Amino acid sequence: MVQLTTANRLASLRTAPGLRERLDLPRRVVFLAAVSMIGIVTLLLGFIAWQGIQLFVKDGVPVGQVFSATWQPDATSGPTNYGLLPFILGTIAVTALALLISTPLSVGLALFLSEVAPRWARAIVQPALEIFVGIPSVVWGWLGLTILVPFLHDTFRHDFVISLPVLGDVFRVPGFLTGFSWLAGALVLSIMILPTITSVSFDAFRAIPQELRTGSLALGTTRWQTIRHILIPAALPGVLTAIVLGMTRAAGEALAVQMVIGSQPVLPRAVTQPIETLTAAITLDMGNTVFGEPWQDALWTMSLVLLIISVASVVLVRLINKRRMAL
């Protein structure tokens, strides 16, 4: 051992030139892998952006027109008008409702799995969730179409009204005429994004050191208090990331939503009524239009708008997160 020590001492601390290279190689490789993301995204976003502005550049549609409410792309039946407002609001409406339904369920499930579930329950639920991800959206759409839509229609076909003696009807939601609706779309979506939100939040909860749990419990707090006041705040950045991932997934989902939402380009009013999303419109019309015609250009503009909405909400959530972390 003494010998080894002596030998070591002679070794200079300066890195041999070849070694430096070797040490840096992995860094370059992983750097390239990460940066490839930027390449892909630039390509894709550039493409969408380029296609998305063709409606204005090539077809001469005024930019303001996309914020109008009338969608009339078909030149054969009157003057065209490319109003995307119903789709934009529809996308926001369906996504928001889906998140509203899915977030408590998913975060609850993540908490259940990480804090409450006995080993056997976890062993069942976790693989089960991963199967959810592998079920094609067509299948979800089909289940929605054959089970959910008739169910909603049969169960809630009458108007839902809250009446007060003097004030009269204070709240009224029309019943489902058909079952194809905002709500149906949101329900299907909320199931589809449930595994994403759950698994990412689950990881966030698991990453919290055990010492924090024991520390809190030893102070005589209940498990719920520990969850509420220690675990949720500590995992919040992770949970918000999960919600963002779920949100973008929901906003971008097409086939399943389109099958159950009714696809009527009107402004969203009641959850029982059909509306249409950007993705639904893209899915319905993309295959039937040809490349370069104004109609398809308008569909590309929809993709661009969708992208802008998603990116904006990603940025918003990030800002909120940053603000919180600073506290």
Add this chain to the structure above:
Amino acid sequence: MHATATYPEPVLRRVKVPAPIALLGAAEAPLDESTTKIATEHVSIRYGRFVAVRDVSLQIRERSIMALIGPSGSGKSTFLRCFNRMNDLIPGAKVEGQVCLDGENVTDPDVSVVELRRRVGMVFQRPNPFPMSIYENVAYGPRRRGMNGRRQLDELVETSLKRAALWDEVKDDLRRKSGLALSGGQQQRLCIARVLATEPEVILMDEPASALDPVSTLRIEELMRELRKAYTIVIVTHNMQQAARVSDVTAFFTMAEDRAGYLVEVGPTGRIFTRPTERLTEDYISGRFG
């Protein structure tokens, strides 16, 4: 005391010598006059099939300090955790026998562990502050019990931090600085303050001072003596001097082959350190002081 005799003498002559608190404490409250706070009867604790604590019966008097000593792996921490049922959280850990707090068996499944842990606070070997401000760390327990008044909390936080000898160092960024930004020693004192703020009856400490510097350690030891007037304290320590200084009663656990987790001897601290009845205890203590 070979080593001590050789070099610290000159210093000791020159500095102010505090009162020998260990024996003073023991004298203050004669053991027989107080009542039993905690009693264990035939407690054995297993991890799966491994027995970490074997058939331990002992009593801890109210308003006294009990020190658990013994070699590493002898089950001290495991035993300590059965007083507030923290072993419940360890998968595979199983406690047999009775652990009574004020005569009530806390191992009873009907017992509210939350209530139990409020009454039996715990300070861990590794400091584990929450990732919140210092203030929120200390206010955490009281808040969970429903204390919300700003004034009341402020006061409680200040008192607790002062008692844990941390106030002076942190008072300026109480609400801005995270508990995690403190040094190891400061973190541990914060954890002690956090427990004090919940005003328990019993405080369990698992090597609370192993990360503290001597000055803070002394302060904490003083505080323990102070707390002893109202609370019951059980401390696991490797520092035999600490055990000698602060505790009234010392229990010695062993790890000798096939007897791991066995309670060898328990008795007044003075006697354990001067006239242990068991050979094992003597060997252990002398190894320390030799």
Add this chain to the structure above:
Amino acid sequence: MHATATYPEPVLRRVKVPAPIALLGAAEAPLDESTTKIATEHVSIRYGRFVAVRDVSLQIRERSIMALIGPSGSGKSTFLRCFNRMNDLIPGAKVEGQVCLDGENVTDPDVSVVELRRRVGMVFQRPNPFPMSIYENVAYGPRRRGMNGRRQLDELVETSLKRAALWDEVKDDLRRKSGLALSGGQQQRLCIARVLATEPEVILMDEPASALDPVSTLRIEELMRELRKAYTIVIVTHNMQQAARVSDVTAFFTMAEDRAGYLVEVGPTGRIFTRPTERLTEDYISGRFG
């Protein structure tokens, strides 16, 4: 030595007293004959704008043990970490001044930190074994240096574990038991074995014994004396007796207002503990031994 004088006497008379290693060690290798292994010059370390270590210059002789003592938060750990550049890993930490190992400035950006850390091993305050088998924990460093021969590794693992006084306890499930399944004390000893297996020249220890029981602590201290024959050791400790027992030279850091991270005094251990020149040192040491 009021407390000691009062009660441990009877025991001490009866047991075999080991040699007083502290002074024996110091006598073995006169300081002036060995060369300087590590030298720091005007080292200051900041976390962002907070200065944790202030303008510290000191030399550490080859084959000696240097103890860093001082109150919690005085920057001992921070200072220790600059010897193997572990501060590089802390975002915001900035080291100024020179730290020389065998005359080479290790803070130079050209220096290979990997090579440096191979030569300067480290044991942490909190035991941090890898979640692998005990064997793999110890074999980790050698494997990374390219040692792969089964026989060679087996031997090295055994030697290292024996030196860390852990072999007897773990030899039966070396390859099956995870390092995490050990008790705190065992974990720390495993971490020490792990460092020894990489055969460094300098070993940094940040309160290595704060989680160890006295028996293991003594073994480790003996080991340190043993290692001192070939290695240079720097230890941060709160246990002044430990510092006195094992170290040749002691450096005292302070936390006094506005002087946090300031090196008050450094000198042969015997002198620091008996005739400190600074008032701050005296206060601190006497607080301990009072």
Add this chain to the structure above:
Amino acid sequence: MSASTTPSLHLRGSRRSILADRAATVVLWGTGAFVLLLLGSIIVHFGIAAWGVVSPSFVLSDPSDTALGGILPILWNSIYMLGLTMLIAVPVGILGGIYMSEYAGDNKLTEAIRFAEEAISSVPSIVVGLFGLILFVDNFHMGFTALGGALALTMFNLPLMTRLSEQALRAVPQDERSASLALGATKWQTIQHVVVPLAIPGLVTSIILTAGRVFGEAAVLLFTAGLATPAHYDFTNFNLGDPASPWSPLRPCTTMAVYIYKLQSEGLGIYVSKVVDGSAAILISMVLAFNLGARLVGRLLTRRLTAA
């Protein structure tokens, strides 16, 4: 008991917090049960629907218009597509995750990469499909090919894979890294021997989730890998340049999800609904088998690498 001056352990304490805790426990269990029930009923639904359809011959024979045909070529295509996609996405994704978790500083580039990951997951898959159509099928004149499909899918999946890997790697405690570095291991050795092995369970999860999207994706593949009913495959034809060879990446490749989509939207014949139900059941079992397999491999790897 009579000597006790403090209230009983059974009685004292904030009833509200205890009740809240009970309620929360019930709610959390309820959530678990609800999701399990939901999934259970979906699986049972397909189990019942596929009863009498799925048989060895269904799995192992070619599709037919006039009888209850099989799904062999389509099943093969799904597996092939999964392999091809994962071949690109897994290594690049994990390496990217390593960069993001171990090397990336807190700078603009990191921000940009993270932003890119999130931005791309918000692109609807049909748009990615059309992008693939225009880029690979038209501009590169590849036609409808498995390779084009896999590349388009990778664009879609890589960010997810990277993101999830990064998270898995970040979950490894800092202590472990310090310990390894202090032992004189290089950063890369630390990553290789400590960080990655400890992150294996998380990495397996990210692979499973990414694979799930490959199994389930239709919209991207409709326009890139093709929407057709493949006929007979000659598995002994290993000529990779031959578009008729099932091993060739340069052939149309209709996967299970696309096939289901096709049958449901325009499929003709009395057997269509049976084939759909059978295919869905097979697809779900395939996902399940893949997940279990991946977990098993992950566990074996963990055991080998950490000897825990």
Add this chain to the structure above:
Amino acid sequence: SSSGSTQSAAPSSATVNCVAGSITTAGSTALQPLIDAAAKQYVAACTGATINVQGGGSGTGLSQIAQGTVQIGASDVLANSKLATPDADKLVDHIVAKQGWIMVTNKDVTGVTNLTTAQATDIWTGKVTNWKGVGGPDLAIVLILRPASSGTRATFKKLVLDGANEATGNTLTEDSNGAVTTAIGTTDGSTSVIGFAYYQDPANAGKLNGLQLDGIDATTANMSNGTYKLSADGHLYTLGQPSGLTAAFLDYMMSPAIQNTLIPAKGYGPVVH
């Protein structure tokens, strides 16, 4: 129209002009089942020939053929109604079959078996919103539309509605024959237009009420002879004059084996008698 007959009618290689090679068709999902079946027969008869039958929609078919990435582009509509003139002019149209559509209703809509063009127009433009108005039960009408860009909708609008715009009130949109059929099955009072081939498929027998248009039954014969007006040509486009396997396959599509047997069996109208 048992599908078994198509099997027995499969020609032998003796009667088929076999050319080896590999081609791809893409486009109309309405024509895909027909082309697919014909391609299978051709390939079965001719070893060495590979025909890939892709879907994607008429728009995709036209785009792809104009780009030259496929050999045959299938479309429900005329190329020049979609493509710009220079692109459309390069394409050669091959009309291989008549496709027909049929108005269908939910089973609950009893008593309505025939709609006149005027009645249909009233219903689809929203003038009549209850089945009472056309002699049916007292039930609100739910229109299930196809996407505005689809060939089905464009053809219906042209041939029946005479270019009038569809109602926007009580409507849903579904993408495919399969989805429309399911939606009608589960939605009271709903009506839509689906491909005849899909309607007469044995799998869908009895699920929907098929309606006469102006008193004329939707049959393949009536489509071919022009009496049933809701029918149109199915177009297979090539980029320039076809050659090789493409030409052989298009010829095969026009052969009696296909025109007389496969086409009616699949629910399309033959264009050659």
